[in-house]
Amino acid sequence: MSDKMRKRLLDVIPPTVTIILFFLIWEVGCLVFRVDEFVLPRPSVAVETYFRWQSAIWPNALQTLYTTLVGFGLAIVMGVALGALIGYSELLYKALYPLLIGFNSIPKAALVPVFVIWFGVGTMPAILIAFLIAFFPIAVNVGTGIATVEPEMQDVLRSLGGSRFDMFRKIGFPRAMPYFFASLKVAVTLSFVGSVIAELGASNRGIGNMMVIASSRFEVPLVFAGLLVVAAMGVALYAAFALLERRMVRWAYRGQN
Amino acid sequence: MTMHMNTENPICVELQGVSLNYVSNGRNVHALQDVTLAIRQGEFVAIVGPSGCGKTTILKLVAGLLPPTQGQVLIDGAPVKGPQKNVGMAFQNPILLPWRTALENVLLPLEIVQPHRQEFARNRRKYEEQALHLLHTVGLEGFADKAPYELSGGMQQRVSLCRALIHQPEILLLDEPFAALDAFTREELWGVLQTLWQDRGCTVILVTHDLREAVFLASKVYVMSKRPGRLVQEASVDLPRPRTLEDTFEPAFVNLVHHLYTCIGEVRA
Numbered sequence: 001m002s003d004k005m006r007k008r009l010l011d012v013i014p015p016t017v018t019i020i021l022f023f024l025i026w027e028v029g030c031l032v033f034r035v036d037e038f039v040l041p042r043p044s045v046a047v048e049t050y051f052r053w054q055s056a057i058w059p060n061a062l063q064t065l066y067t068t069l070v071g072f073g074l075a076i077v078m079g080v081a082l083g084a085l086i087g088y089s090e091l092l093y094k095a096l097y098p099l100l101i102g103f104n105s106i107p108k109a110a111l112v113p114v115f116v117i118w119f120g121v122g123t124m125p126a127i128l129i130a131f132l133i134a135f136f137p138i139a140v141n142v143g144t145g146i147a148t149v150e151p152e153m154q155d156v157l158r159s160l161g162g163s164r165f166d167m168f169r170k171i172g173f174p175r176a177m178p179y180f181f182a183s184l185k186v187a188v189t190l191s192f193v194g195s196v197i198a199e200l201g202a203s204n205r206g207i208g209n210m211m212v213i214a215s216s217r218f219e220v221p222l223v224f225a226g227l228l229v230v231a232a233m234g235v236a237l238y239a240a241f242a243l244l245e246r247r248m249v250r251w252a253y254r255g256q257n
Numbered sequence: 258m259t260m261h262m263n264t265e266n267p268i269c270v271e272l273q274g275v276s277l278n279y280v281s282n283g284r285n286v287h288a289l290q291d292v293t294l295a296i297r298q299g300e301f302v303a304i305v306g307p308s309g310c311g312k313t314t315i316l317k318l319v320a321g322l323l324p325p326t327q328g329q330v331l332i333d334g335a336p337v338k339g340p341q342k343n344v345g346m347a348f349q350n351p352i353l354l355p356w357r358t359a360l361e362n363v364l365l366p367l368e369i370v371q372p373h374r375q376e377f378a379r380n381r382r383k384y385e386e387q388a389l390h391l392l393h394t395v396g397l398e399g400f401a402d403k404a405p406y407e408l409s410g411g412m413q414q415r416v417s418l419c420r421a422l423i424h425q426p427e428i429l430l431l432d433e434p435f436a437a438l439d440a441f442t443r444e445e446l447w448g449v450l451q452t453l454w455q456d457r458g459c460t461v462i463l464v465t466h467d468l469r470e471a472v473f474l475a476s477k478v479y480v481m482s483k484r485p486g487r488l489v490q491e492a493s494v495d496l497p498r499p500r501t502l503e504d505t506f507e508p509a510f511v512n513l514v515h516h517l518y519t520c521i522g523e524v525r526a
Contacts (some may be wrong), residue, residue, distance in 0.1 A: 152352050159430075160369040161319045161340035170368065174356045250357045251404055 037078040038220055046224035053222060057210065061229050063197050064207040065132035067123055068237075071130025079135045079187075080180065083142025087176065088168050091142065104136040106238035109197050116202045126206060133194035134187035141183035145176025181245035188237045196230055265387030267333075269298040269460045270319055270428060273327035275422075276485075277314055288314045290485040291328070298427075305517060307525045312464040314486070316430045320344050334427065335469035341428075341437055342370045345421035345459075349433040351413035353405040359416045360401035363388040366424040373424060391419040394456070395449050395503065411442035415449065422453065429454075430506055431463040435470065447473050451499055468517045472510060478486045480518060482524040490520045512520055 023043045029035070037045060050057060073196040082100075086093040108129050115125035149172050157167050199208025207226050214222035246253065277289040280408060283377070286312040296302050304312050318330050321340045330337040336416075353362045367373040367384050371443040377384065392401055395415040405413055414434060431450075435443040453463055458518060466472050471478045472494055480490035496509060504510055 150352075152348065153349065153354070155322065155348070155353050156346075156365075157324055157369060158340055159344065159346040160366050160424075161321075161342050162369045166369055170365065173356065174354070177356070249356070251406065 016054040021072065033062035038218065041224050043224075043228075045221050046228055049219075049221040050225035053225060057207070057225065057229060060205060060207045060210040061233065063123075063205045064126075064192075064199060064230075066193045067126035067198075067235060068130050068195040068205065070186075070193065071127040071132075072134050072188055074127070074131040075138055075191065076184070078131075079138025079183075080142050081136075083139040083176070083180075084168075084173065085143075086139070086147065087143040087146025088164075088171060090147075093147065100136065100139070103132075108133045110192055112193060112198050112202050115198070121202050121204060123203070123205070125194045125202045126208075129194040129198040130191040131194075134191040136189050137183045138189070139182070141179040142176050145179030146172040150174055178245075178249045181241070181249050184241045185238055185245065188241050189234050192230070192234050192237060265495055266297040266299055268295045269333060270296040270335075270462070271331040271412035272315070273331065275325045275330060275359070276319060276327040277311070277318065277323065278326045287485040289318075289325075290487050292486065292488055293328075294479065296460060296462065298460055300477065301463070301475045302513045303465060303475035303478045304481060305471050305478060305521065306466060306486065307483045307518065307521065308466060311486030312466075312481060312483045313432050315461060316346070316432050316464055320346055320430055329362070342424075344430060344458050345424065345428070345429040346373070346430045347417045347421040347432065347434045348415075349423050349436050350491045350517075351405070351410075352362055353413055353416055353420075356403050357417065358404055359397065359408065359412075360385065360388055362405065362416055363391060363419045363423050365420060368423045376521050384491065388419065391423060392416070393451065395419055410443075411446065414438060416445065418446075418450065418453065422459075423456065425457070425459075427459055427473060429459050429461045431461065433465055434463075436465070436467070443467075443470070448499075448502070449476060455499065460473040468514045468521070469505060472496075472513050473505060480517060480524065481521045489524055490517075492517060 025042060027042050030040060035042075041049075065186060066244060082096070085094055112125055112129065112131065115128050119125060120127075146168065151168070153175075157240045164172070195206065196208040199206035200212055207230055210211055211223050211226040214220075214226065266519060272292050272294050275285075275289060275292045280286070292315065295464075300332050304315060314323065314395050319332070319337065319341075320324055321330075321337045321344075332341060353359075356363065357365070364384060368377050373380075373384070389398075390399055392398060392415075395418060397412060397415055397419075400408060400412060405416070408416065414437075420435065421431075434450075435446050438446065444499060447470060454474075461474075463471065475494055478492045478494060479488050480492070481487065482489045492513065494513060496507075496513075497503060
């Protein structure tokens with residue numbers, strides 16, 4: 001029992017210490033070098049600003065969370081579907097991969113103006129950017145997991161007369177699940193970044209929009225309060241999906257817990 | 258329930274002048290040359306030979322995973338034209354699906370092979386009982402719900418044997434199934450396999466490079482030459498069954514192993 005407790009503490013203490021140190025250095029640095037609040041506000045000021053503006057920040061934060069999760073949900077559906085296709089068929093993989101790479105190479109921020117032309121300013125561009133940015137890692141991971149099934153494992157099913165689809169259903173797809181859940185952790189934070197980027201230029205709501213307005217009024221502490229909220233939500237989403245991963249594909253983490 | 262081998266049993270597996278060539282890394286590999294053998298129903302046959310002599314290839318031909326270049330493979334008189342549903346196979350590595358429990362791994366063939374496949378959802382209870390019984394037979398009661406990584410190598414290989422047998426195949430193909438295990442576990446599993454075979458009366462082809470294993474388990478041992486693999490010797494093992502590990506120290510057993518050892522020495526030279 002005490003061994004388990006010690007392991008728990010070892011999981012929790014180092015990251016907590018790092019974060020505290022980070023904010024401490026930031027705070028003390030600003031004080032020692034007399035950095036203007038207008039340039040870089042101290043974290044204590046940002047936090048104080050957060051509490052002062054809480055009621056204004058939260059609706060915006062929830063809007064960002066909403067566009068992130070809707071875009072991310074779409075990315076999961078499409079990513080898994082396309083990943084399954086390119087994992088299942090080498091022909092489709094060869095046919096689609098260059099196009100996928102091409103799409104993924106486009107900086108997503110460059111698409112914001114295009115989406116504004118198509119859908120206008122608002123929720124839609126944010127959802128689409130969140131979707132596009134998260135879609136690729138999910139598809140590639142699922143595809144890789146399915147395509148790299150060991151030949152020995154294939155022989156097990158082949159010797160039973162299993163079809164290609166049996167192979168996919170019984171082996172390829174379950175085998176790809178650790179890849180899938182690993183990609184979700186990365187993809188959800190990317191989605192979040194995508195939403196905020198879209199909101200910076202093409203929304204009248206959301207945390208990104210709030211930061212743009214705050215900076216145009218030179219309310220730098222509020223900008224930083226916004227950044228802190230963004231970071232906190234990103235960490236929370238990552239943690240949620242890391243937890244989900246542990247739950248869902250425990251077999252892939254044998255002996256680690 | 259002991260199967261009494263007699264020469265009256267019909268022929269189950271037959272290879273007629275089978276040769277196999279394949280191209281690997283741009284080189285033509287001559288794996289098997291003119292292999293002819295007939296195995297009767299319920300017989301336990303072992304094939305021994307130097308490594309890389311094409312022992313495994315014979316199993317893949319019988320399983321229908323590979324087509325022969327020349328000659329033909331017959332099961333119950335019908336030519337093999339693809340994977341067979343009445344064949345069970347176990348490999349050198351257990352190759353269990355890591356996301357499934359031991360029980361679920363054993364059930365896998367029933368989800369694939371007809372007619373069980375169709376009835377699987379409806380008869381799941383019945384199938385699970387069969388699987389549990391099989392796990393019990395190989396000494397794995399209480400481990401049904403364990404994941405593969407929670408089992409030792411020997412236990413995983415037992416699960417793999419159960420998986421090969423759950424759909425009650427007529428033919429059991431074993432590709433060095435105990436080669437990766439320590440000596441004690443391996444010899445313990447010989448006894449388990451002997452019991453399973455005596456209970457079920459299926460035809461077994463065991464590929465191994467362990468001569469004691471071959472003599473302990475088989476009724477007939479074939480010796481293969483190095484590549485291209487040919488059958489160069491055939492030895493009947495007429496020792497009474499069930500054989501025990503004690504028997505492996507008897508002169509009759511030792512002499513037979515020694516005889517095979519000499520044969521292998523000659524083909525390797």
